[in-house]
Amino acid sequence: MKNWNKYPLFLILLVSGLLITGAGYAGEHTIYASYSKQDGWMTPGLSLVFQGWKDGVYPWELFTRETSPAMAGAQNEGEEETAFAEETVQESIPAAEEAADAGGETTVSDNSQKQADGVSENSAAPEVLDGSSMVSANTAQPKYDKFGQLIQGEAPEQQTQQIPMQIPGTDSVSGNQGTEVSGGQETAESQQTEAGEETAQDGLAEEENKTYAFTQVDESYFDDALFIGDSRTVGLDEYAGFDDKVTFYAATSLTIYNVFDSPKKVAQLEDGTKVTIEEALSQKQFGKIYIMLGINELGRGTTESFFTVYANAVNRIRQLQPDAIIYVQGIMRVSGEKSRTDKIFNNENINARNAALAAMANNQDIFYLEVNDAVSDANGDLVTEYTFDQIHLKAKYYQLWKNYLLGHAVVRD
Incomplete structure (x- = not known):
């Protein structure tokens, strides 16, 4: 001593x-x-x-942390997660090379066929009207069904201020109201007016409910695009060869729970000032926004709670970026070896959460992208040769991801 x-x-x-x-x-x-x-x-x-x-x-x-990821991961093995996983359809994924080389037009319904039974494209997700009412991971929540809808108890105050995650206006359109005159007889003038109103209203409803198909685009499509994500998106920024016009708000360990208040300010304004993502979205408008989050969250919460927080984040982005096309990218899977040996970071958990994320798509301004088609083998696992750590892609394979995005773009009128 x-x-x-x-x-x-x-x-x-x-x-x-x-x-x-x-x-x-x-x-x-x-x-x-x-x-x-x-x-x-x-x-x-x-x-x-x-x-x-x-x-x-x-x-x-x-x-x-109120609930550690390990404890939350154990909860994922409970009855609710098991019941949801049993409903998920596990489908074989085409070889990565075939998906990367695929071109032409792909309909949105191709992706919807890969969702689990019971997952509806029109499933409603809550929309937050005030950013301050964002669902917090540390806030006690009422019970929700597997897609975040309230099923028991009264909704908290912030829930009562939410609206369905679909373009509003459809239900309010009606062309069946007639104009009556004295004696119950309709004049020719009133009939013409009614017909004109019906035609205008029908046209408005059709425009509001118009959906879009995926098509092939060139790299200029990304000139007004923003990518939000974790370390995988950081790799996409560094190795996929994007033009300097493309914006990335990405950082290692970024999650859907801290995307707006990350301790590390990951967004940079044109003058070089570092700000939060929410602050940046309030100051600059984008034409397209790509989101890739979820791998770091696998050990936290359940599929239901993850979906609810994710949906609130997407709706907050919609409020800040009303004209942007939002692409929700499926969580990229891990290698087969990693999936078989890890109780938390495995493809069963990833597939369950991706099925929920796919339900957000309304195919009007929100679209789901199954990027796993570009990097997965026939078993649906991340191709072993494509990864250096069973989770992240090697530098040269980020091009496969980029090629997939180029082949699955939406061009609105």
Whole structure:
């Protein structure tokens, strides 16, 4: 002990290193899950903590989170998650090369066929009218069905202010009201007026309910596009060869729960100022917005709660960007080996959540993109050769993702 007293700095460094390493291993399946197992080797616990620190994920979050991802992941194995998973149809996915090379026009119904039985394209999702009423992961919620609809108890105050996640106006259009004159006889003039009103109203209803099909576009389509996402979207930005006109608001460990208030301000304005994504969306308008979030959230909450928070976020974006086409991209799957050995980060959980996300699409201003078609093998797993850590793509394969987006674009009149 006397010898240790001669080297107090060394002792402090040793103890600190042990504590940090312990925190890293304690959180490798929770707050540091997205940093684990790089290049086939387990990342040292010390490295996990420092990587997380860089992205605003701090060790004390192991104790400050109300519900840890590990506990939430265990809940996913409960009865509600099992019942939902049993309804999900597992379909084989075409080879990645075939999907990447596919061109021409693809109808939106192609994607809807891959949804689970019982998933309706017209499923209503709640729309928040005030950004301050955004559903919080730490707020007690009433019971919802598997797509986030209230099924028990009265809705909280913010729920009463929500409207269905569909373009409003359809139900209010009516062309059946006649104009009566004295004696119950309709004049020729009133009949003509009624016919004209019916035609105008029918045309308005048809325009409001118009849906669009996917088509092939060139890269200029992305000139007014914004990509929001986590580390996978960071890779898309760095390796897919997008033009400088394309905007990316992406950061490692970004989730649907903190997309508007991430501790790390990931949006940058034209003057170089760093702001939150919500602040940036309030200042600049985009023509298309692509969202890829969900892999980091697998250990948190249930499919139902994930859907509710995601739907609120999408609706908030719609309010801030009323003219934008919103693309909800399915969560990219993991490799077969990762899926078979991980209780949380596996393709069964991913498929269940993707089926819920697909239900958001109204095919008018919100569209679902099954990007897994571009990078999955015949078993529906991320192609092993395409990934360096069983989760993220190798640099050269981000082009497959980009090619898929080019072949699945919407051009509105």
